[in-house]
Each structure stands twice: as C-alpha cells, then as structure tokens.
Amino acid sequence: MNIEKTQNGTEVTLTLSGRLDTVTAPQLEEKIQESLEGTQKLNLDFENLEYLSSAGLRVLLTAHKAMTKSGGQMEIRHVNEVIHEVFEVTGFLDVLNIV
Amino acid sequence: MNELTVEATPENIEVITAFVDEQLERYDCPMKAQAQIDIAIDELFGNIVRYAYHPEVGSATVQVEVVNEPLAVVITFIDQGKPYDPLAKEDPNVTLSAEEREVGGLGIYIVKKSMNAITYEYKDGRNILKIRKDF
Numbered sequence: 001m002n003i004e005k006t007q008n009g010t011e012v013t014l015t016l017s018g019r020l021d022t023v024t025a026p027q028l029e030e031k032i033q034e035s036l037e038g039t040q041k042l043n044l045d046f047e048n049l050e051y052l053s054s055a056g057l058r059v060l061l062t063a064h065k066a067m068t069k070s071g072g073q074m075e076i077r078h079v080n081e082v083i084h085e086v087f088e089v090t091g092f093l094d095v096l097n098i099v
Numbered sequence: 100m101n102e103l104t105v106e107a108t109p110e111n112i113e114v115i116t117a118f119v120d121e122q123l124e125r126y127d128c129p130m131k132a133q134a135q136i137d138i139a140i141d142e143l144f145g146n147i148v149r150y151a152y153h154p155e156v157g158s159a160t161v162q163v164e165v166v167n168e169p170l171a172v173v174i175t176f177i178d179q180g181k182p183y184d185p186l187a188k189e190d191p192n193v194t195l196s197a198e199e200r201e202v203g204g205l206g207i208y209i210v211k212k213s214m215n216a217i218t219y220e221y222k223d224g225r226n227i228l229k230i231r232k233d234f
Contacts, residue, residue: 021112021141022109022112022145022148023109023110023112051134051135051137052138053138053141054142054202055141055145055206057205058202061200061202065197082138086209086213089209089212090191090193090208091193091194091195095197095200
C-alpha cells in the first residue's frame with residue numbers, strides 16, 4: 001500500500017493505493033497518528049484502494065473516534081463496490097462519513 | 100488442485116494471496132470476486148497467523164481448486180494448531196454506534212457474507228476451513 005499525504009491548513013488528505021489489510025493497516029495507523037494533531041478535517045481518499053479487510057476497519061474506527069473526540073471530522077471518499085459492500089455488511093456505512 | 104504450504108507468518112499472507120490470485124486469473128475470475136477472495140485470505144490466513152500456534156510458529160497449507168457447475172473456486176485452509184472453529188462464534192452486532200463498537204469478530208463475518216459457502220471441521224489434529232466462491 002502507498003499513502004500520499006497532502007495538507008491544506010487544518011485539513012489533511014491521505015490518498016491510499018493498493019490494499020488495506022493485516023500487513024498494511026499499521027502503516028495507515030501510523031500515518032493517521034502523526035496527522036491528528038491540529039487537524040480539523042481528515043480526508044481518506046480510497047480512489048486507488050483495491051479492498052480493505054477487518055484490520056483496515058479497526059484503524060478507520062479508531063481514527064474516526066479520535067477525530068470526533070477532538071471536535072474534528074473524518075471523511076472517506078471514492079469508495080469502490082467491494083469496499084462499499086464491506087462497509088455495508090459490517091454496518092460501517094452508518095458509523096463513518098462516506099461520501 | 101494446487102496447494103502451497105508455508106510458515107504461518109504475516110509476510111506469507113501476501114505469498115498466499117499471490118498464489119491464489121495466479122490460479123484465479125487463469126480461470127478469468129471476475130475482479131470483484133477476486134477482491135472478495137483476497138479479503139477472505141487476509142481474514143482466514145491472518146487468523147491462523149495470529150492464533151493457531153501462538154506464541155509458537157507453525158505451518159499452514161492452502162489448497163485451491165476450481166470446480167464446475169456452478170463454476171466456483173474452493174479454497175481450503177489447513178493448520179495443525181489449537182482447535183478453533185471460527186463459525187461457532189456468534190455474529191457481531193453491526194448496528195452499534197461508533198462509540199459502542201468493537202471490531203472483534205467482523206473479519207469472519209465479512210467472509211461469511213461475501214462467500215457462497217464456508218465450512219469448518221477438526222480432523223486428525225487439523226483445523227480445516229473451506230470457502231467456496233461462485234464466479
């Protein structure tokens with residue numbers, strides 16, 4: 001997986017490509033951790049993400065809670081069909097902000 | 100049928116995924132089904148890596164077979180670790196809010212929902228977990 005970070009004031013966008021799974025989820029977790037401070041809006045762009053597994057869900061949930069707790073928000077963009085189905089069956093469509 | 104035996108380590112999730120993908124591509128498996136199978140491998144082989152031999156390391160075998168009528172792929176995960184039936188676990192509550200939520204149990208649930216069949220048996224000291232995905 002590759003993660004590209006762009007920052008615009010207090011808004012951070014992480015663009016992911018590849019696969020978000022057991023092996024790569026810690027990379028995203030680390031990237032999010034170092035992006036949290038001072039960030040009001042965290043965008044995760046999934047346009048080039050092939051799929052995610054439950055290891056990825058765990059990181060997304062933790063990040064979503066951290067952003068909400070600090071008064072900010074997290075948004076997930078460009079979700080493909082496979083990822084959308086994972087969010088749907090696990091109820092994450094109702095938990096995360098997916099646009 | 101093709102099979103591959105490797106040490107159940109995190110690095111080998113990728114090796115197993117590449118091995119299975121190679122078979123699937125040979126049979127023109129649709130991209131969506133392939134992605135769902137890859138997710139299932141991450142969940143199921145990942146479980147073996149995390150729990151089967153913990154804290155020791157052991158080996159695991161993955162078998163891939165393409166069957167007809169309906170055209171489907173059957174993938175079998177075999178390990179000789181602690182007996183563990185992932186299907187015995189109750190399905191997670193997927194209607195909880197972000198605050199109440201736990202991610203435990205979601206992996207096997209995703210697999211159940213995206214595969215056409217999943218079976219488990221413990222036989223001769225081996226955990227045998229089989230999934231079937233119709234093309």
